[in-house]
Amino acid sequence: MTGRRSLRWWRAGAVLLVGAAVLTASQTGAVGAPVRTGAAAVAAAPVVVVSPVDGAADVAPAAGVTVAASDATLQSVAVTAAGGKPLAGALAADGRTWTATERPAFATTYTVTGTATGPGGSVPITGTFRTIDPKKRLVTASAPTMAEGATVGVAAPIEVRFDKVLSEADKATAERALSVTTSVPVEGSWGWLPDTRRGSRVHWRPKEYWPAQTQVTVHAALYGVGLGDVGFGKNDLTRSFTIGRSQIVKADITSHRMIVVRDGQVVTDIPASYGLESDPRRVTRNGVHVVTSKSQTVFMTNPTFDYENVEMHWAVRISDNGEFIHANPASTYAQGKKNVTHGCINLTTANAKAYFDTALYGDPVEVTSSSVPLSKVDGDVYDWAIPWEDWRAMSALAPRN
Known part of the structure; x- marks a missing residue:
């Protein structure tokens, strides 16, 4: 009797152990096979x-x-x-x-x-x-300073303009849609400049001058992007351009000369006259200017100094405050000797034409030894007057304290 009772309990224990093993397998399921509960399970329809x-x-x-x-x-x-x-x-x-x-x-x-x-x-x-139907609430983006396929100088900023004024939050949204790709690595950042009545504007500039011969593409994927109360982006925008040779003007006003350095070599060293230093209104501004346009003939007016529509030639604009590099035969006597202009860089006619023929949009003009710094009051392109860390902080995506 004792032996038989022990056998029955052993068999019961075996059944319990097997049952536990089967239960565990049923809960986990075999990899690659459906869990089965009696009849074969049917695979679920795709979701x-x-x-x-x-x-x-x-x-x-x-x-x-x-x-x-x-x-x-x-x-x-x-x-x-x-x-x-x-x-x-x-x-x-x-x-x-x-x-x-x-x-x-x-x-x-x-x-x-x-x-x-x-x-x-x-x-x-x-x-x-x-x-969505945005009716007339659309924001147009443009790049007015950069033509498709252009060749530009090593200080050229990329500009994207919006025809409406964006809020700070919407500037961040817009900036996320902007990208710059380059043929060689270039460190740079977007910086939002002060709004104007025409709208908001943002520039991208490299930390240092662009490497010569860099291929650049800027893309603004703004179509359909919600920009708050002003509406939605109306268009995408793409520009591809090339950085040309490196040409830098060295303009130390105390030297009374203008030096042109091309690809690291001095190619021009000519007499010049800069703004009259004793009058702050006439001082050639200190800092890195950027060539923004040029014209064979311009008519200059400055009511403060009683002149109007004075015809000048071979004029290369370097700021929006009226500073040009141009020919002025009337100041030839001072060129190379003293500074007498109203802020422009005066050259002889022959020297002005020779420089004019080589100038590109985006070429830097480095004015040094002047008493008045270039700043935002001097026009749209004063990017290089801003220290790099301060420029980075002008990004709408920069960390805020």
Whole structure:
């Protein structure tokens, strides 16, 4: 009796142990196989997520369009406006995510169609959404100083202008849509300059002068980007340009000479006359100026000093406060000897033309030994008058205390 009772208890214990083992396997499931509870389990139908969601309205075009399946492969996807062609898109390598590579139009209804196939079969992809109609509240972006394919100097800033004044938060949103790519590594930063009545403006400048012969592309992906109360970005903007040779003007006003250094070599050393130092209104401003334009003939006016429409030639503008490098035969007697001008750099006619012929937008003109610094009151391009760390702080994305 004792022996038989012991045998029965051993058998019961064996059953309990086996039962525990089966229960553990049932909870975890075998890798790669469905959990079974008696009859064979049926694989679930694919689950597809479309963004924007079905029925969404007032969608910002910049929000993006995606179709994603976590347990299936997308066989086909089309996002189409009524009577229009499908938006271009790209399928990920694993076949599970489709992303539109172009943005939808404003005030347009789009239909999403397609098929996803997985272990549980195939399901149709459906959905509709409508983009926002911003009426007339659109923000136009432009790059007025940089023509496509231009060759520019090594101090040239990149400028993007907006035809409306953006809030600080919206400047940050806009800046996230801006990018600069270069053929060689170049450290630089965006900096927002003071708003004007015409709108907001932002410049990108390198920490140091651009390396000569650098290829540069700036892209502003602003179409459909929400910019707060002023509306939505109306357009994208792309400019590609080349940094030319390095040409730097060295303008030490105490030397009464102007030196041109091209690709590290002095190519010109000529007599000059700068602004009259005894009158702060006439001083040639100290700091790095930038060539912004040039004209064979200009008519100069300054009511403060009683002259109007005085004809000058071979004029290269270096600031918006009226400073030029130009020919002035009337000051030839002072060139190389003393400074008598109203702020411009005067040269002989022959020397002015020779320099004029070589000048590019974006060439730096380094004025030194002057008593009045270049600043924002001197016009739109005073980027190089700002120390680098201060310039970086002018980015809308810079950390704020």
